[in-house]
Amino acid sequence: MTPLLSVQGMTRSYGNHLGCSDVSFDLYPGEVMGIVGESGSGKSTLLNCLAGHLTPDAGSVIYDTRGHGPRDTVTMSEPERRMLGRTDWAFVHQRASDGLRMGVSAGGNVGERLMAIGNRHYGDIRGHAIDWLDRVEIDAGRIDDRPVTFSGGMQQRLQIARNLVTGPRLVFMDEPTGGLDVSVQARLLDLLRGLVRDMGLSAIIVTHDLAVVRLLADRLMVMKSGRVVEHGLTDRVLDDPQHAYTQLLVSSVLQV
Amino acid sequence: MSGYNFAYLDEQTKRMIRRAILKALAIPGYQVPFASREMPMPYGWGTGGVQVSAAVLTPEDRFKVIDQGADDTTNAVSIRRFFERTAGIATTTATRDATVIQTRHRIPEEPLREGQILVYQVPIPEPLRFLEPRESETRKMHSLAEYGLMHVKLYEDISRHGHIATTYAYPVKVEERYVMDPSPIPKFDNPKLSDCAAIQLFGAGREQRIYALPPYTTVASLDFDDHPFDPSRADHPCGLCGSVETYLDEVIMDDAGGRMFVCSDTDHCETRQNAGYRGKDAG
Numbered sequence: 001m002t003p004l005l006s007v008q009g010m011t012r013s014y015g016n017h018l019g020c021s022d023v024s025f026d027l028y029p030g031e032v033m034g035i036v037g038e039s040g041s042g043k044s045t046l047l048n049c050l051a052g053h054l055t056p057d058a059g060s061v062i063y064d065t066r067g068h069g070p071r072d073t074v075t076m077s078e079p080e081r082r083m084l085g086r087t088d089w090a091f092v093h094q095r096a097s098d099g100l101r102m103g104v105s106a107g108g109n110v111g112e113r114l115m116a117i118g119n120r121h122y123g124d125i126r127g128h129a130i131d132w133l134d135r136v137e138i139d140a141g142r143i144d145d146r147p148v149t150f151s152g153g154m155q156q157r158l159q160i161a162r163n164l165v166t167g168p169r170l171v172f173m174d175e176p177t178g179g180l181d182v183s184v185q186a187r188l189l190d191l192l193r194g195l196v197r198d199m200g201l202s203a204i205i206v207t208h209d210l211a212v213v214r215l216l217a218d219r220l221m222v223m224k225s226g227r228v229v230e231h232g233l234t235d236r237v238l239d240d241p242q243h244a245y246t247q248l249l250v251s252s253v254l255q256v
Numbered sequence: 257m258s259g260y261n262f263a264y265l266d267e268q269t270k271r272m273i274r275r276a277i278l279k280a281l282a283i284p285g286y287q288v289p290f291a292s293r294e295m296p297m298p299y300g301w302g303t304g305g306v307q308v309s310a311a312v313l314t315p316e317d318r319f320k321v322i323d324q325g326a327d328d329t330t331n332a333v334s335i336r337r338f339f340e341r342t343a344g345i346a347t348t349t350a351t352r353d354a355t356v357i358q359t360r361h362r363i364p365e366e367p368l369r370e371g372q373i374l375v376y377q378v379p380i381p382e383p384l385r386f387l388e389p390r391e392s393e394t395r396k397m398h399s400l401a402e403y404g405l406m407h408v409k410l411y412e413d414i415s416r417h418g419h420i421a422t423t424y425a426y427p428v429k430v431e432e433r434y435v436m437d438p439s440p441i442p443k444f445d446n447p448k449l450s451d452c453a454a455i456q457l458f459g460a461g462r463e464q465r466i467y468a469l470p471p472y473t474t475v476a477s478l479d480f481d482d483h484p485f486d487p488s489r490a491d492h493p494c495g496l497c498g499s500v501e502t503y504l505d506e507v508i509m510d511d512a513g514g515r516m517f518v519c520s521d522t523d524h525c526e527t528r529q530n531a532g533y534r535g536k537d538a539g
């Protein structure tokens with residue numbers, strides 16, 4: 001089976017400060033990879049390099065594109081990479097306001113990617129928006145309201161709808177439940193798990209919250225100081241950690 | 257104002273502006289940066305248009321200025337006088353006699369012809385500014401022709417008003433490439449942008465941008481398949497000349513609330529009246 005994403009030697013530093021170093025892994029279709037570590041471990045740098053938001057110093061990100069098979073997204077042209085970013089990929093930010101247009105209605109937020117790829121039928125775009133609001137459990141009656149009037153949990157669900165409306169195959173998530181109340185987090189995690197299953201999504205989730213990866217991730221990478229110190233099936237890593245640092249993480253000794 | 261160079265600007269500045277104009281003509285709809293100069297008038301008075309006019313005027317030109325369709329507003333009169341004094345050129349209010357027309361907010365009703373230049377005063381040249389304030393990002397969107405955001409704006413209009421409520425500065429796509437702000441002309445005028453025989457130049461002074469449409473450029477107003485562009489017009493004939501094809505202004509007649517609709521293009525309306533056309537309110 002061809003990996004959907006094959007990451008090799010991903011390295012990025014900031015001057016003398018190391019972001020991430022020599023990270024390699026494969027992600028298969030339908031698989032969810034969790035990346036955990038403390039802040040400063042390089043997990044966010046890695047995610048942004050993978051998603052094309054940062055240019056890595058070295059390494060490749062081979063993605064199995066729909067049209068042309070495996071391509072290195074690091075070296076493909078910027079228009080191609082941006083097109084991928086708004087069609088077959090999705091990126092869910094921790095802060096919903098980073099991933100939404102706060103001055104645009106919920107329907108406009110969900111419809112933007114459709115319009116970006118050429119949909120020119122208002123009724124059709126609106127139909128998709130209503131459908132997606134329903135799928136993320138937002139009342140369709142809120143379709144013309146701006147996200148500033150939404151609760152934090154609703155904003156995050158709207159961001160997810162906005163991202164998934166084009167039927168992407170790969171979703172990058174950066175602390176998707178960060179900053180939300182515990183009860184709101186639980187509902188969002190249930191929703192995400194359902195969408196991942198129903199749509200057969202592949203995902204890479206960066207988080208410091210082990211409960212998130214326990215629920216969502218098939219496999220886990222543990223990062224420390226820019227390097228992967230341990231990786232394996234989620235249950236194995238969390239229940240039987242091998243690396244001393246992972247053992248600390250799991251025992252909650254570290255306040256991450 | 258003696259002591260100034262022809263049309264106020266020095267020759268070197270005019271050459272710089274002409275280079276920007278030529279580049280703009282070569283890439284229709286693309287916003288070319290230029291080093292805007294201080295002009296002896298406030299920005300709101302169309303210094304971008306004035307600089308473009310100064311760069312294209314020659315001593316043989318006949319110059320017309322319109323503001324909201326009229327030749328006699330303060331703004332139009334001042335700009336016309338400015339070039340009478342600094343360039344000593346002939347001026348006119350007749351669209352057909354003019355070789356260079358500077359305009360704010362309208363395109364003349366009379367079809368323009370080859371050899372004429374229409375210069376627009378532009379306040380905000382960036383059509384994407386409404387939803388994306390970052391200049392670095394809008395530049396990238398133009399270079400990659402990523403224009404989904406323009407339709408988000410139209411989507412918002414329809415969702416809020418039931419139809420595309422944008423009536424001025426209605427965005428267009430030029431030769432199926434660049435999305436352009438046609439300046440705050442009424443959308444009624446948008447069809448005149450396309451396939452126009454004259455050269456159309458757009459100058460934004462404060463924002464330091466020039467863009468252009470060479471003659472016979474295809475210009476399409478953005479819309480949705482199920483909400484097609486509609487260059488709507490008030491459903492009245494002109495009270496003075498009776499035209500049912502022109503863009504109308506509503507004029508309050510008296511304290512009793514009497515009102516009438518008249519052509520916004522005063523030259524066009526007077527030309528028709530002189531030719532014997534009469535509306536119901538004509539004396």
Ligand SMILES: [Zn+2]
Nearest residue numbers: 494497519525
């Ligand atoms: Zn009239």
